[in-house]
Amino acid sequence: MRAYYTYFKLKFITGLQYRAAAWAGIATQFFFGFVYIMVFYAFYKSGSGNLPMEISKLCTYLWLNQALLSLVTQFYRDRELFNLIRSGNLCYEFARPKNLYFMWYFKLLGQRYANVVLRFLPLLLVTSFLPKPLNFTFPVSFNAFILFLIALLIGSFLVVALSVLYPIISLLTMNEKGIVNIFVVVADLLSGIVIPIPFFPSFLKNISKFLPFQYISDLSFRIYVGDIGIYNGLIGILIQIFWLILVIIIGYFLMKHNMKRVVVQGG
């Protein structure tokens, strides 16, 4: 366990170095969040019933989404692991006496945490001073906040469990574009990052019920704004844990399987 923790810490500390990139990221996310919110606001103002969420809740949801984007999006990918595979340096990884799956898992986790730690606070601080109802607000209750933190934590484990699958898949395909990209786009869409799940057309809402993606971020954000109550939130967290374990098991055995068949690139 200690070794994995060290990998986590290593990547976390390295990730914290990229401060200039983080500022650029904050600016971009602030802008994108603002555009999203103004679009929704214009829709709400145009007054045509059937609103799944109050505007103030929605805005808080969207700001959370932007602030924590680097934690919850699938689109974030690690160049290093893919380069390893393409350059053939993968064989060094095989030589290490630790389980490769968990090594990669904790590396990715550390990177994501570093990214989000640099980004989330300035964005949430600034946006909480925006005029109502466009601002970022406090959670509905203390209990909801605690539940939000738990759900977010498990959600971040889940997203890493999913994103460690991509280098594993490309052990065989060699090219991270294509298949992996398709997976990434679909996952991001269904996890409610593009638009919140309550705004999905109903058939898609039904499909996403049976997939792990909405448990990455949508669950925790909706607990935070009170759109999902404490009781349903607890059930959601149980489902989240189920998916987490399942995805880790799939990844672990896929890794084992692919490692037997992997062809190390020359050089």
Place this chain on the structure above:
Amino acid sequence: MKYYFRALSLHLKSELEYRTSFIFSFLSQILVFFSYYFVIISLFLRFNNIKGFTMYEVLFCFSIIQFGFAFNEVFARGLDKFDDLIIEGGFDRILLRPKNIIIQILYNESDFVKASRLIQAIIILIISLIKLNIKWNIFKIVCIFLMLLSGILVFFSLFLLAASYCFITVQGLEVRNVFTDGGKHMAQYPIGIFSKGFVYFFTFIIPYAFVNYYPLLFVIGKSDNIYYAFSPLILFIYIIPCIIVFYLGVKRYSSVGS
């Protein structure tokens, strides 16, 4: 220009060498693009208008801006990736050749996978134009062609400005994504739905509004002002200072060596 097309066809051939990879990337780009208009369509399933604009009007607006962006990604990729050229010292090689600098930069790289976006943008444009029930006249047809052209020009100008900035900083400016990607994201919708400050900024500083807002009003009949039909022409003027700034940058360029 002859060299430009030859270089493009070489790029295309080299990308097609990896056929399966190309096909899958192409498919994935279709999906990425789908996720863009998926937002618009699923919001319109819930709401019936956004400040008086209907779904097909917004999709029309969307397709113009996406067309312009995708066009630049396919045919002017080198300009988008200009910072790589400076960092790796490839720009020195370009300066030595007795050909137009900008055209050489354009064909330095290309990304034909993005053609999938171009095709989709055109399809959406056609569908929305059919569904919109427009009372056609010659001005409206001219106006749509001007919109398409100005959509290409606005991103070309912005890429030029961003590239000029690379001369000063060497590193690409990450914040420029706010104005290109972010601007593209925003200009998918009719700019009138945003707050005043935004509208002014994206009318007078970065003239997205002249690409697909004022002409949009004219085409869909929300305004009869004939000047709106020709407002995309402003982009033909906007690009001139951008080119000048770029050449000023070239003048003070000193190689980073490599």
